[in-house]
Amino acid sequence: MDVSVTVNGTTYARDVEPRKLLIHFLRDDLDLTGSHVGCDTGNCGACSVLVDGVLVKSCMLLAVQANGASIETVEGLSENGELTPLQQSFNEHHALQCGYCTPGMLMSATALLRENPSPSEDEIKKALQGNICRCTGYWNIVEAVKAVGK
């Protein structure tokens, strides 16, 4: 099926198998490998992206369902290679270790901060509960998001 999507400002038109997941479309067809796959069941959030401004797990959506949408992925966060305040805060707070969950965490935090620029600790935890991290125990991630919110 023909699919046309705009990802981080660039429009892509591709012929896509109807059952292909959006995450595999992004990673395998568009070579945007920043978003990751950590489970088969929609639990881990490593594949989180924004579709028309809404936070989604891109393994829970077919590529064809995203036809016509505007998608934001981790690759689109920083401009000209400069880290955003959120990315810098992750670096300063040691909010990442292996970095595999990080793109999804950043997208979830981005969605939160757009809606709620000064979230409380509890609001941050709730916003990140769909993202699994096995390295950090979350404490530094929550701190990193909190620091940007202030």
Added chain:
Amino acid sequence: MTESSSTTLAPEKVEVQKGWGGQSLKRKEDKRLLQGEGVFVDDVKRHGMGYLHFVRSPYAHAHITRIDVSAAEAMEGVYGTLTGEEVAALTEPFFQISSVPGANIKDYALAVGKVRYVGEAVVAVVAETRELARDASELVEVDYEPLPALVDARQAQEPGAPVLHDDAGGNLMWSGLYSWGDVDSAFAEADRVIEIDELHFHRFNSTPLECDGALVEFNRGVEQWTIHTNNQFPGFAAIMMGPAMQVGLDKLRFVTQDIGGGFGNKITSHPQLVVCCLLARKLNRAIQWTEWRTDFHMSMSHGNERWFQETKVAVSSDGTLLGFKTKALDDAGAWLRYEPLGGVIWAQVTPGMYRWRHIELEFTQVATNKAPVSPNRGYSRMQHLWFTERIIDIVAHELGLDPVEVRKKNYIRAEDMPYETPNGCVYDSGDYARMLDLALELIGYDGLGARREQAKANGKLLGVGIGSTLDSGTNNFGQSRMINPELQFSGNNEVATVKLDIFGEIVVTLGTTPQGQGHETTAAQVVADILKCSPDDVHVRAGHDSYWNSHAGFSGTYASQFAVTGLGAVKGATEMLRDEIFKLAGAVFGGVPAEALELADGGIRIKESPDAFLPFMACGAIINANNAGLPEDLDVTLNCRYVYRPPFQVPDVEKKFGNLTLTYAAQIHVAVVEIDPETGYYEIVDYAAVDDCGKRINPQIVEGQVMGATAQAIGAAMHEIYEYDEDGNLLTPNFYDYHVPHALDMPPLATGAIESPSPFTPLGTKGMGEGGGAGIHAISAAIQDATGKTVTNSHNPYQRVWELLQ
């Protein structure tokens, strides 16, 4: 990080440090990872690559009577298949670490003739897309003749139990008796003998968020495979794969950049890598394999499940511990992929933190129809230390003593360090009593009485528990000979190269395979201190490539050793480079002796006349591109390779005695839980983790490891388990059923640190990162304290706590 110790080096106090070591430098790795520009294995692609999918066994135990791949192979877009029969024809069984009977089993990369656990790989299918490979796998016909399954290790040696491996003559894989001191006298002398019928440490692992994977290419012209993979111990994979595939290790090139978590769980992917290699050759195309989450849960690296039976503890009435006897029964699962090394690794921490001298442990490992076990963060020591910590609390409980006092009475004391344990291990340094005081202070121990009363008034039960671990690091691989005296392994090693390139670039190559531990950053800190430059000037290559010749037999990232072996190699190579820069500058300045020179500002100068300055750029250019006229005898390449080798002897195999690890980082965790007695639901309301890993090169990275290990321990204690039903079906094959902690599950955490530098390592550091098991012990102890019931299982979900209270 909470500060309350005189030797704690806080980030805000870094000005007291003279160099980069000891500073919480922000990580060099982060920029690429934050921008989605890391390169993980599934990001590596090749033109025309085929996606591999495994057909897996639906039975825990069955004969394979027929396999037909013709329908799958006929499907459009399918490139080919591989069966166990082909594997058996093309390869030798994997080398077995075990002595008999485990030595007799025949383990291939795919099941041959029989399946032994649900999820065992039977056939591999390769196709044009991931989806097609999965579809085609459905067309593979496999006929099975089911056999009774063995899922409880305690029944493995009973008459009539199903036997997994006929070659081994039964389910016993390995057994050994460990006995040190004079156990009989200790029991004769004891005022009390505490008996504990059975303790059970459950099966789980660390579930790295990235599953296993590989992109394997075969170069026909030179008959060499390039294996892009996230295997975290390529040295081990190579020695398993080479003999099986009957090729020299130069034919197996391992390449890694970023790895999405490992925790030991990515050590034993060699069977899957062999399948990829065989298919890359057979199909003449690159093979891409990425494990699905369910595949990982069903088949990879479960942690060792262990029972401690008929335990007897000899104690004096004042709580002095004299010794213990126990029978450890370990469930290896269906294959010995790294086992039975768990049968000796625990002995690195035989007495835990305590001074008892008389210990007897009979270790038995059996096979069952479950996924094979392999190293998991805290490998084998975690089980043993949970056991020793359980003893302390159960003894205190039985004798009516305070668990804090029993610990303090029995701790190995700071003034006894270095301390030789009953089995010849040497604890290098530490102050456990001081760590405990710090941890108790962090959770407000003095105010707990009032909180208990308050909880009681609210109908809740409050309990506090202490968990201690030793994170023994830098293995002496000679301990493997206690498992099998025929093995020719001993000591340990790691490699680094440091060079000065043409334009003065300082380039570091590591033999390690980091998975988030920040090696690029800490290595740069060590180099910068030696070359008197900024870490920003030090380029540490990301990842591992065995083509770089910067690896040795034990290279990898596992078993808490980088701060010793990896950084030891970096230090050695950098000092070699430094000495060469001095030699070169001496010659260039016309025979100036080294003692008249000094490094400064990214170059070298004459102390007395600092204007005579040779920047590193000039040094690199002279040697690499402008070397005519240099003295003939100037032995300088500015490209230095150093192999760090820790000081070990081969242990005494007969007595099972010797130093098994070089360093002993320590952790003391304290958990406060509040339980609802009506439902068993409980929350961790306070938590403290105190760590001592000697000198910390980067305290923030160390604290990150402490936090991550703590979170994994909390998950394991409360939720995570690989549970099987009686037919051998895994009940927790994904993140729905296997609950790992989320942000909302995390309790308030206070961390603290003391630094007891290791006298045995190049930088005073100790390996660390695996100490989180302490959390499991602390939660067990806290539940016991709150309920007054003896906790005999390491896994305590709400239901079990409720059952305890009935």
